[in-house]
Amino acid sequence: MVPTFWTDIIKKPEQGIYPHIIILAHMILGTGLVYISPRSNLAFLVLITSFFTLYYFKADQRFKLIVGVVLTLFILPVVGVRNIFYLEVIFQISVFAALALGLNIVVGFAGLLDLGYVAFYAVGAYLWAFFGSQQYYVLPFAPGTQPSNLPFLLPGDAFYLFMFAAIFVAALTGILLGTPVLRLRGDYLAIVTLGFGEVIRVLANNLDKPLNFTNGPQGITPIQRPTMPQAAVDVFNKLFGGVVGHEVSPADMYNVMFYLLALAVIIVIVFVTRRLDDSKIGRAWTAIREDETAAIAMGIPLVKMKLAAFAVGASFAGVMGVLLAGSRTFISPESFSFMQSIGVLSMVILGGSGSIPGVILGAATVTILNLQVLQGLSLHLSQLRQSDAVIPIINFAWADLSTQLDPAKYQRLLFGLILILMMIFRPAGLIPSQRRKRELASDEAEGGE
Amino acid sequence: MKRFLKSINVPELLRPLGQLIFFSLGSTIFLSAIALVLALILDRTVVGQTLFERLNVSLYTYTLVNLPQVAIDGLTIGFVYAAIALGYTMVYGVLEFINFAHSEIFAVGAFVGVEILIALDTFGILADASILMAYIYLILAILGGMLAAGGLAVAVERVAYRPLRHASRLVPLISAIGVSFLLQDVIRLVESLTTGQFNRIFPTFGNFDSRVILAKMTMGTTPITLGMSIKSIIVIVSAVLMLVALNYLVNATKIGKAIRAVAQDHPTASLMGIDVNRIISLTFLVGGMLGGAAGVLYALKFTRIDPFVGFFPGLKAFTAAVLGGIGNMTGALLGGIVLGMLETFAGSYMGVFTMGAAGSEYKDIFAFSILILVLIFRPQGLMGANVAQKA
Amino acid sequence: MALLETNNIVKNFGGLIAVNKVNFKLESGRIVSIIGPNGAGKTTFFNTLTGIYKPDQGRITFNGRPLNGLRPDQIASRGIARTFQNIRLFGNMSVIENILVGMHVHLKQSSIDTLFHLPFFKKEERESEQKAEELMTYVGLQGVGNELAKNLPYGGQRRLEIARALAADPLMLLLDEPAAGMNPQETEDIIRLFRRIRDEKGITILLIEHDMRVVMNISEQICVMDHGEKIAEGTPDEIRSNTQVIEAYLGRGAAAGQHEEKNA
């Protein structure tokens, strides 16, 4: 007789205590696996998908919050420090999640297709790159020919100040770029925003003469980081030293710090997006997306509202740009290509435009696919190719498989497929957006679901 | 046969030629005037002096002497953009939809054409081919490119666009962006599996590279020759032929009228017994073939192509189509020429006029700013969609 | 002084005169219908009032202030609300949110209030939610607040569109064929609703309608348009016996038939 506990958990994982157990089990399982084999991708995927279970299973909110905090603030940093590749993946997931949330406001809420979103990311990055490095003193020199012992313009800690400044600078750029074109129809606007993305990239690449603002293609380095208080490193070591297994250096701590900063920005973005969504502005955006003519008839000033969406979306990208400059200590025009804009767009489309959890899921999926899965597959493939293993059934020697078939090389193919298949089969995305249910006094229809 | 000849209405055939000459001359004169005026103003300033030190010739003579060559170059690239823009305009006319993947259909045409010629080259046929045979092989390559690109365009419409025909406006556009990226990597995959090469190079054969000298001038001490390479002439002639053929097809044949009818009113057209889906596929076929031919011509003129060759010309051609008045074929023609001229004038003279501060690398930004200005101040484009005039 | 006044409004589309020198006065607190055969220019006139079309000639004044040159959203915020011939609700938004969008014009919450949920924001949201629920009950949609607009039955969607329009506390309500596609029972309800709106809320109603049963027994004033011109205006009885109207509607000879009946 199979113990009732197990059959119950499989039959109705909905009710009562079971979902909590499943979430906890998944988290512990994931952490354990990563601990045992710190370099296996599968273990890491198991850990990351525990977020998915956390979101999906019905459990009471406070429990979910606690588990969420434990996962993001304790488990992930520790796992990250043990294997800095995981921390980099987690960091990039949070960076792209923030960008996707920003773009989500423009595409998901206001229904404006922005193909040059990375322009605002670049504005933020070059803002801190210029002020946080010696570039001010390099103005008169051609790229590469400047003397090496130049002073820094500002102290490193001005980084936090510039994270706020970026909000307004990027929002202003959004308004400047948006004002002339937001009257345009959807497809024209898409092409014009694509133009903006390219214009900003070309400017970044060419503003090295007459005055050398961006140091052209050489990029700007070294860019300062906020100082890392030694106390923080000690506290981290004291707390997690045992679990981590080795002394954590300030350099590693910087990775953790920037991850936590990105997390903080995401929390702020989700907070702001939720608040805006559930208000006059949010309803106006959704109305514009649903039916512009009807929205106008309700007295909604179309261009003003679209501009607001553009500016808010841009400011988030600006902040993340400053974060990128700080974490990488190096900025060059290569990071702001059209491919990046399309990458972020496919995250929003895959996840579900207009839905906050969906967009975060989309960002995580695409980043993991791009950094881990594709790269892992092609590494595995090249390992097989160099061993004399043979595919069992058709005994086709791996070595003969052409080197051109590495999956990692076909990132564009992946983005292309995502966009096409999602549009045809699931335009609403993986987690479609639903408006928040309101507790209404006159709600007889609510009843048991 | 006699009946067929009688049925060709000649004025319709020649109409675009008149427009071609008018647009080309018009834009040349207009832009030359601006360049010369600017040169006069800047001559006295420091810009004039630095040029004088360098080439001991006044800014004005420098601008004047270079003008014809810049105009011809502008015209050549203008016709390339016009030929590609036709593909965008055809599809937009019928479906009010920007076929973002047209740039990759153009690239596929280029690749198929070049691969045919490389295959012929490896068999050693091209090397010693007579001039006549060289042209025949070129035409063969262009036809190959057209068929491949046309077929691909129809397939793309059938798979990625038809299911979305009644979706909201942005959905098919996002799908088109997806198709564009997918095709870029598919070309790269096929190329790397078959030839292992990334760059493909248009084999040199026939007299395409030789140059026809039109005039000899001297600027100060340096002799300046005004001329065009045979391949530029071929590009212009083929582009003109394509425009004339398309114009004739759309304006003087039954199928062409059906295309225009569907463009104006899908439901009523179906009440005339026109199978709307078939006409839309046909439009993609014709648009794709034009794109394919433009691709092979591009490869002929610029020698090297790679799987990502379509992106920038595609964007420029779209700007040209919008500049001329999207959906309006003559508009694509006008937009292409004007954009080509503007870009070449900017590229050639901006470096000198701004003493190197803003050189030709701003040429592309120039094209985008034109697009944005046109969309703001005259969204229906120069030719204007609401001008009650033949398409 | 009339609430709405238009004098010789002209609107043409490439040579085709759609609205030709229409003079029109609308006193506040009344229900007036505009009728006329297809292609008579009713909808074009309607759209010039709401700003979708810019009139080529003539002036429109509403509540004493000119409307010429204003954007449709500015006109809406002046107190003119409207519904559409083919229903244009925000399908993926809930019933109550559709109504809340209608209140956009009157909500004063700033982005700062919204971000920090300041007391003013909470008060305004609570009040507007209550007001929305009252409106739902008013038009007979109580209890379906969280239902998506697109899932409502056809009659429900019509009433939601009216509730959304009322949410802006308009001075005038423009209805574009509100009774289209409704069965007799639904038509009865809608007529009663319009009367309550006029009597209880004092809102002036201007509607375009083809269903003569609705027009005849709801309107205090009927204006008949044909070929872009106003050919008749008056009470339902006057219009019913007006030869020009009958001819416009039923074609020549009908007036004669009508005429004989009267004499016989």
Added chain:
Amino acid sequence: MSLLSLHDIHSFYGHIHALKGISVEVNEGEIVTLIGSNGAGKSTTLRTISGLLHPKQGTILLGGKDISQMKPHSIVLAGLGHVPEGRGIFPKLTVKENLEMGAFTLDDPEEIERRMEYGFEMFPRLKERINQYGGTLSGGEQQMLAIARGLMLNPRLLMLDEPSMGLSPVLVELIFDIIKALNEKGTTILLVEQNALMALSIAHRGYVLQNGKIVVSDTAASLKQNEMVQKAYLGID
């Protein structure tokens, strides 16, 4: 056996249940008219017959063949002409090109030429404006062009959707005389009209449509006297 028969047709227009089970018969050589006030479902009926809308329920037989699920362009081949509401001429095609579109499925240029001449006989004004764009014609001329175009394929059944709309009474008179003449030459006609009495003056039989249902059907003569028609139009209870 009737040329066209609709049996219990239910058709939806967006949300609106526009046709609630209508059945109509049109016999060879007849002029049958479908009258009723706006929004009664007249145009929806024609759009359902010609395939622009597919009925949710019920069957449509044209010459015995079920065309309810066929595509519009194949229904046209089965011999049905439809002059749509608002005339539907192609504004940026010339008069000649519009007529050529009407004969799209014909291949023989001489035959097309001959039928165009036949059209010009009926509407001489069109010959004067042969190379003018459809969009620049007056309302009446557009209506003539639409009818001439509908006749290019010698349809067994010609459907006309409110030919009188937006025309001055004199032109309406002319159009209706032409329709009568066409019928006498053998074309079966299904006429949808808001201008009831004009329609009934030339029709053999008529159906009165109200809110998607047939309320009465009778010979044209008796319908003229019938109160129901006046009620349906003027809302007199």
Added chain:
Amino acid sequence: MTKRLLVVSLLLIAAVITISGPVAAADQTIKIATQSPLSGDQSAVGVDIKRGAELALEQMSAPLVKMGFKVELAPFDDQANPDTGVANAKRIVSDPAILSVVGHYNSGVQIPSSEVYHTSGLANVSPANTNPKVTTRGYMEVNRIVGRDDVQGVVGADFAAGKKVKSVFVVHDKTAYGQGIAEFFKKRAEEKGMKMLGFEGTEEKANFDSLLSPILAGNPDLVYFGGMYSQAAVLFKQAREKGYMGIFLSDDGFDSSDAVKIGGQTLLDGGGTFYSTVSGPASIYPGTAKFVADFKAKYNAAPQPFAAQGYDCMGICLKAIEAAVKANGNKFPARAAVTKAIRDMKDYEGITGKFTFNSIGDPTIAKYFVIQVASPSPAKWSDNPVVETLDIAPPK
């Protein structure tokens, strides 16, 4: 409901797999990673750097295999994007089996990625990064076998001075590589008294007409192109077609037989075409011809620029690892040992030169050749004659 069951079962399976088979990281496998753009429009060069390294590994890993090690290549695609480069770098350093990295084509990707190598003490030998900043940071781990921009730019200018050139027009491809060399060429040329008729950057890859007008008007004695052959050859061809007969000079990005496939006879007309490079012709480095032949045999394509450098970098890594293994009693060496072995490398006989690294990782004396394009047929590319040889030490 079924969706949630699906998720639960999926997780269980995943858990089982991970527990059962953590990849047996046999400590006897030595991996050498490569990072270069394998996708995107720079993948032509990126793929061939990987292929060069792969070929070297095949040919020169015998000594290590004899010592009982399995030697493997771990190719990574940095997509010419700094974010991907850094992520891959962190993945590389976390794999203990990897002992050195042959990497990066774009300095924009190399600089941030090498920060990660530096923190983990993992050796990195760069086949192509010429940006001075790569080594001026003085990291022990970072070395390169190509001259720096400030070196190669000077080589070009000195050669031009040698040819009595009076006026020059400089063009570059707006990349860190191309612009870097062009800036130093201009600086040196002006020092040598040459008149600078123009200094233009362009990302254009096909239509150079608008650039040729100022060139033809100025009629400089020499046109210099900083960047890759795929742009340089097209520009040179179009310039010749328009009647410019002066000298063409470019950098080691021009060193590929595809250049003459594009340019053909035009590269030989007029003043001829020259390019500076480190990989000398067959006469001085016999290995080059053999390398080109082996490369064509394995990949049926002519090697792109920097493929030879990829080969040499892998050779250096293998030799250093061999030395480190011997020093560690034939056991798996520590990364620091490999890093030290590379930095202490003396006169490594590569096919692109003899290499000794100075204190900051630059090749001590980079032997530079200026080679003239001698025949229009691609097959004879490696027989192009050396016109001048310069030994230039990198500035301190």
